[in-house]
Amino acid sequence: VSCEGDRCITCGDVAVPATVVAVDGVTATVEIEGGHEQVGIDVVGPVEVGEVLLCHAGIAIDKLEVTS
Amino acid sequence: VKFVDEFRSGKLAATLAGELDRLVERGTTLKLMEVCGGHTHTIYKHGIEQLVPDEIDYVHGPGCPVCVIPMGRVDDAIGLAERPEVIFTTFGDMMRVPGGRGSLLDAKARGADVRMVYSPLDALEIARKNPDREVVFFAIGFETTAPATAVTLLRARTERIGNFSAFCNHVTIGPPLKAILDSPGLQLNGFIAPGHVSTVVGTRPYDFIVEDYEKPVVVTAFEPIDILQATVMLVRQLREGRCEVENQYTRVVRRDGNPRAIAAVEETMELRDTFEWRGLGWIDESAMRIRPEFAGWDAEERFELEGRRIEDPKACQCGEVLIGAIKPWECKVFGTACTPERPIGTCMVSSEGACAAYYNYGRLTARRDLVKA
Numbered sequence: 038v039s040c041e042g043d044r045c046i047t048c049g050d051v052a053v054p055a056t057v058v059a060v061d062g063v064t065a066t067v068e069i070e071g072g073h074e075q076v077g078i079d080v081v082g083p084v085e086v087g088e089v090l091l092c093h094a095g096i097a098i099d100k101l102e103v104t105s
Numbered sequence: 106v107k108f109v110d111e112f113r114s115g116k117l118a119a120t121l122a123g124e125l126d127r128l129v130e131r132g133t134t135l136k137l138m139e140v141c142g143g144h145t146h147t148i149y150k151h152g153i154e155q156l157v158p159d160e161i162d163y164v165h166g167p168g169c170p171v172c173v174i175p176m177g178r179v180d181d182a183i184g185l186a187e188r189p190e191v192i193f194t195t196f197g198d199m200m201r202v203p204g205g206r207g208s209l210l211d212a213k214a215r216g217a218d219v220r221m222v223y224s225p226l227d228a229l230e231i232a233r234k235n236p237d238r239e240v241v242f243f244a245i246g247f248e249t250t251a252p253a254t255a256v257t258l259l260r261a262r263t264e265r266i267g268n269f270s271a272f273c274n275h276v277t278i279g280p281p282l283k284a285i286l287d288s289p290g291l292q293l294n295g296f297i298a299p300g301h302v303s304t305v306v307g308t309r310p311y312d313f314i315v316e317d318y319e320k321p322v323v324v325t326a327f328e329p330i331d332i333l334q335a336t337v338m339l340v341r342q343l344r345e346g347r348c349e350v351e352n353q354y355t356r357v358v359r360r361d362g363n364p365r366a367i368a369a370v371e372e373t374m375e376l377r378d379t380f381e382w383r384g385l386g387w388i389d390e391s392a393m394r395i396r397p398e399f400a401g402w403d404a405e406e407r408f409e410l411e412g413r414r415i416e417d418p419k420a421c422q423c424g425e426v427l428i429g430a431i432k433p434w435e436c437k438v439f440g441t442a443c444t445p446e447r448p449i450g451t452c453m454v455s456s457e458g459a460c461a462a463y464y465n466y467g468r469l470t471a472r473r474d475l476v477k478a
Contacts, residue, residue: 051143079256080365094253095224
C-alpha cells in the first residue's frame with residue numbers, strides 16, 4: 038500500500054493546487070493532475086468555477102490568488 | 106502545471122545557488138532545520154543538498170505526522186480495527202507503521218476490515234453506506250489536516266450520522282519545536298517552517314522562535330525553487346544580523362492563516378494536557394482531542410481502548426533523527442535491518458520520513474563515502 042505518486046498527498050503537509058470545474062453546495066469538483074476529484078469547500082467557500090483551490094485530505098484549505 | 110512548473114526552473118535554481126555561494130562565509134556551517142517532511146522530500150528528490158554550498162547543512166525536523174505517532178497509539182488503532190463491528194479507515198502511510206503487535210496491514214491480513222481513504226469525508230461516506238457498521242477514522246496530522254477532520258465531524262453532527270467516529274491523534278507544530286529548541290547541545294541557526302500548516306494557522310505561532318530563542322524563521326512552500334529561495338532568505342537574515350519570521354510562501358500564506366479553518370478545528374477539538382511523541386517523549390499541550398460536545402463522534406469515548414505504552418525498539422534511532430541530532434544514514438540499522446520494505450522505525454515507513462527519503466533517493470552511498478573520507 039502506498040500513497041499516490043511519490044509522496045503522501047493526504048497525510049503530510051502537502052497540499053495540491055486544483056482548478057474548480059463545478060460547485061454543488063459545500064462540495065466542489067476540481068481538476069487535479071488531469072482527473073476530477075470532489076473536495077469540501079466548507080472553510081473556503083463560496084467559490085466559483087475557474088478559481089484555484091489548495092486541496093488537502095479531501096477539503097480545500099485555501100484559495101490561491103492567481104497573479105500574472 | 107501552473108504554480109508548479111515555474112517553481113522547478115533549473116535556470117532560477119542555478120541563480121539562487123550562485124547567490125547562496127556569495128552569501129555564505131567559507132568554512133562556517135549553517136544548520137537549517139526544515140521542519141516539514143514535505144520539505145525533506147523535496148530536498149532529496151531534487152538533489153538540493155548537492156546544489157547548495159557545503160556550508161549549508163539541512164537538518165531534518167519532526168514534521169512527518171506518521172513518524173511521530175508512538176507505537177502504543179498504533180496498537181490502540183489495531184485494537185479498534187479488530188473489533189468485528191468496526192470498519193477502520195486510515196490514510197495509506199499509516200497502514201504499514203509497526204506497533205507492538207504488527208501493523209494495520211497485518212491486522213487486515215488477519216481479517217480486520219481496514220480500508221485506505223484519502224479523506225475523512227470518504228470515511229464518512231463509508232459510514233453513510235454501512236449504517237449497520239461502526240466506521241472509525243484514524244485522524245492523524247498537523248494543523249494542515251485537522252480542518253478536514255473538523256469539517257467531517259461537523260458534517261456528521263449536522264447529518265446525524267451516528268455510526269462514524271474519529272480516533273484523534275492530531276498534533277500541533279509549536280510545542281515540538283520548543284522541545285527541540287530546549288534540547289541540550291542542539292545547534293541550529295534557523296528554521297524553514299512548513300507552508301501548509303501555516304496556510305491554516307498563519308505565521309504568528311512561530312513568533313516565539315524569534316522572540317524567545319533568537320532564531321530566524323522562513324515560512325516556505327514545497328517546490329525546489331521555494332526551498333532554495335527560503336535558504337537564501339535565512340542566510341541573508343543571519344548575515345545581516347536580523348531575526349524575523351519571514352514569509353516566502355506569499356502566494357498562499359497570510360499572517361492570520363485561514364480563520365474559518367481555525368474556527369472549525371476549535372469548535373470540534375481542544376488541546377490535550379500532554380501527548381506522547383515518538384522520539385521526543387511526552388510534550389505538554391502538543392496534540393488535540395475531540396471536545397466533549399462531540400463525544401458521540403469520539404472513538405476514545407465510544408470504545409474502550411487499551412492505552413498501551415510501548416518503548417521504541419532499542420536499535421531504532423528515529424528519536425535522534427527526529428530532533429536532527431543524527432542524519433538518517435548515521436543510524437545503526439539504516440539500510441541494513443531497517444529498509445522501506447521492512448521498517449523498524451517510523452522514519453523509514455512514511456514516504457515523507459527522513460530515512461525513507463534518504464533511502465529512496467540514493468544518498469546512502471555518497472554520504473557514507475564522505476564519512477569514510
